[in-house]
Amino acid sequence: MQAVIKKKAIELLESGTVNRVLGWKAGEFFYDLTPAVFTTPEQIEKDFVYSVFSGANMSKYLIDESKKEGKVAAFIKPCDGYSFVQLQKEHRIVRENIYAVGLACDGMCDMREIREAGIKGVTSVEEDGETLKIGTIYGEKTMAKKDALLERCVHCKSKKVVDCDEMIGENGEENRDCGRFDEVEKLEAMSPDERFAFWRSQLSRCIRCNACREVCPACSCVKCVFDNPNSGIAQKAAASDFEENNFHIIRAFHVAGRCTDCGECSRVCPEHIPLHLLNRKFIKDMNELYGFYQAGADFESKPPVMNYTTGDAEPSIVYARGGDK
Amino acid sequence: MQVDKNWTPTIVAFCCNWCSYAGADLSGNNRLSYPANVKIIRIPCSCRLNPMFILRAFQRGADGVILCGCHPGDCHYTTGNYYARRRMTLLFSMLDYLGIEKERTRVEWVSAAEGAKFAATMNEFVEAVTALGENKRLEDFRCKQ
Numbered sequence: 294m295q296a297v298i299k300k301k302a303i304e305l306l307e308s309g310t311v312n313r314v315l316g317w318k319a320g321e322f323f324y325d326l327t328p329a330v331f332t333t334p335e336q337i338e339k340d341f342v343y344s345v346f347s348g349a350n351m352s353k354y355l356i357d358e359s360k361k362e363g364k365v366a367a368f369i370k371p372c373d374g375y376s377f378v379q380l381q382k383e384h385r386i387v388r389e390n391i392y393a394v395g396l397a398c399d400g401m402c403d404m405r406e407i408r409e410a411g412i413k414g415v416t417s418v419e420e421d422g423e424t425l426k427i428g429t430i431y432g433e434k435t436m437a438k439k440d441a442l443l444e445r446c447v448h449c450k451s452k453k454v455v456d457c458d459e460m461i462g463e464n465g466e467e468n469r470d471c472g473r474f475d476e477v478e479k480l481e482a483m484s485p486d487e488r489f490a491f492w493r494s495q496l497s498r499c500i501r502c503n504a505c506r507e508v509c510p511a512c513s514c515v516k517c518v519f520d521n522p523n524s525g526i527a528q529k530a531a532a533s534d535f536e537e538n539n540f541h542i543i544r545a546f547h548v549a550g551r552c553t554d555c556g557e558c559s560r561v562c563p564e565h566i567p568l569h570l571l572n573r574k575f576i577k578d579m580n581e582l583y584g585f586y587q588a589g590a591d592f593e594s595k596p597p598v599m600n601y602t603t604g605d606a607e608p609s610i611v612y613a614r615g616g617d618k
Numbered sequence: 619m620q621v622d623k624n625w626t627p628t629i630v631a632f633c634c635n636w637c638s639y640a641g642a643d644l645s646g647n648n649r650l651s652y653p654a655n656v657k658i659i660r661i662p663c664s665c666r667l668n669p670m671f672i673l674r675a676f677q678r679g680a681d682g683v684i685l686c687g688c689h690p691g692d693c694h695y696t697t698g699n700y701y702a703r704r705r706m707t708l709l710f711s712m713l714d715y716l717g718i719e720k721e722r723t724r725v726e727w728v729s730a731a732e733g734a735k736f737a738a739t740m741n742e743f744v745e746a747v748t749a750l751g752e753n754k755r756l757e758d759f760r761c762k763q
Binding site for chain 1: 669670673676677690691697700701703704705706707708709710711712713714715716717718719720721724725755756757758759760
């Protein structure tokens with residue numbers, strides 16, 4: 294796959310279709326891939342990486358990149374594709390300046406999962422069909438790829454790239470029965486006290502690094518409410534329980550209806566807080582109350598919170614729903 | 619746990635300028651009584667209510683927050699309360715999801731002619747929040763005396 298993508302990137306640069314390519318390169322470690330912009334074929338030959346760790350959602354970088362001179366090539370995986378379309382709907386990116394290459398994707402891996410499986414001292418990871426060949430300082434090991442997948446890939450909601458200029462690999466289909474709300478349902482079935490204890494144990498680890506906000510393609514305000522010094526909201530490490538709750542409720546609320554459930558927030562969280570559970574709760578509620586909606590699945594539909602019907606449920610419906618007492 | 623018999627909850631009521639605020643006025647004119655611990659904050663439309671206002675109210679010591687607006691369909695700005703209705707439904711559901719008592723938050727539609735409904739709603743809400751006790755799950759110790 295990497296060779297095909299590299300070849301495509303070089304081809305696009307050399308033919309003059311684009312003057313730069315948005316892709317991944319190795320960060321500090323081989324598994325922490327960083328988004329990067331390449332301008333010459335030599336750079337691509339040397340640094341471009343596409344591996345099982347290319348999970349980063351590139352669509353947010355297109356907000357800035359698409360406003361520069363000339364065309365940019367972007368490689369869009371299915372889950373990036375939803376954010377890509379959603380950002381177009383919000384007029385945040387200039388589509389004419391982008392050459393989008395869709396990528397068929399069968400899941401990205403998470404280094405944490407490999408480490409949790411007890412494999413230490415990893416020096417290389419290679420994909421071989423359904424298994425991962427993992428080179429370690431203690432010799433070679435193997436692991437089933439499905440055990441090392443990122444959370445969002447375990448419950449992959451769609452393998453369809455909604456909008457692209459060309460595809461590498463076969464375009465797939467949406468999968469609505471992916472079970473991504475199972476965890477949310479489990480939480481809903483708990484008593485309020487258990488839920489409160491669960492979320493305290495999770496959110497109290499928050500160090501307010503704002504990584505979830507920075508990486509989120511939906512969180513793309515030029516000036517964020519949390520950056521306003523006059524808002525009275527703490528800018529850094531949360532000083533009380535309230536700040537933690539406040540930040541996470543508002544963060545999830547501000548992207549409600551626009552969140553494509555790409556799972557980047559949980560992927561980048563240094564404290565492993567399952568932030569996707571907050572976003573998915575909103576998505577689940579909106580699906581149940583206002584009809585199924587997938588942000589970024591098309592160019593026309595209105596997000597549920599920017600829309601209404603005269604017969605909507607009253608807020609008091611909340612008292613009757615979910616796990617009570 | 620010791621229960622303070624003299625404790626009364628602090629309730630923040632966000633009232634739409636065009637309906638509920640006038641409804642509160644009418645209930646006063648009609649000499650109807652509702653508890654003095656309801657603090658009314660006037661907003662231009664129920665849709666003006668930022669979810670952050672509710673969280674802030676809890677942070678600064680509110681034990682219950684109620685939003686009063688025009689009946690759906692009667693909004694002064696035509697559609698404001700429809701949006702408010704969806705937002706509040708989602709927010710209350712999220713508060714419940716985080717384990718925060720959902721009974722502390724409420725939305726009621728009160729028109730300018732419903733002074734009696736305003737007083738009755740407030741009486742009932744204060745009673746419900748008194749039964750729940752102090753807000754412990756969304757408080758901020760820095761804001762306590």
